[in-house]
Amino acid sequence: MGTFHSDKGELHGITVVVETNGPRVYVGRCDEETREGIILLDADHHDDGADGKSTGDYLRFAARFGIFKKHDRVVVPRAEIRKITPLGRY
């Protein structure tokens, strides 16, 4: 039993990694994919090398423990998206 929103696409409710065409990667719970981009809730972002951590280091921690959110809601424009992968598959 729980609340479901099956009209929001197959990634709704799934925590995903959004790799961009630049150095930034986003991790957050997918709310919805639209023509404009992907809407993430309770999201974090990391820029490669920030805080002395590579994107790989950041994603290894995220895959094991999750993320400390920086954004309640963030929209990543479709033109910036290179790849979307469920965090659980990392």
Place this chain on the structure above:
Amino acid sequence: MPYDPELVAPMRREMVDLGAKELTTSKAVEDFFSQKKGTTLLFVNSVCGCAAGSARPGLRLALSSEHKPDRIGTVFAGQDTDATAAARAHFKQFPPSSPSAVLFKDGEPVFFLPRHMIEGRDAPSVAFELVGAFDEFCAKK
């Protein structure tokens, strides 16, 4: 904003039926964690069907295995906010996540199952993760 208490009542009951102590205040959380010896599972409950819908049945399956924690407690994220914050203070090295499960041994967190390891999986898959932790940390030696 908390959901309607009537909506979440069955989700609370599901945990109580599993033998979990429902912790709805920060005092109840501190009382629960004051007993450190042995193994303790803290389950962070959630209304989310995408993840909690398989987390609770997964926990039910896992608790039918040979080894299990000495005590189980549960807080409800988004509902009992003070209790949830108090519970998370006991494992603040892990990012907030709901639903999630934390296993403690002698007061120290030794295993964390965050939401993203639950969502999209079925109950047996969730149970598999939990049973692995129970076998490692809850077996009496």
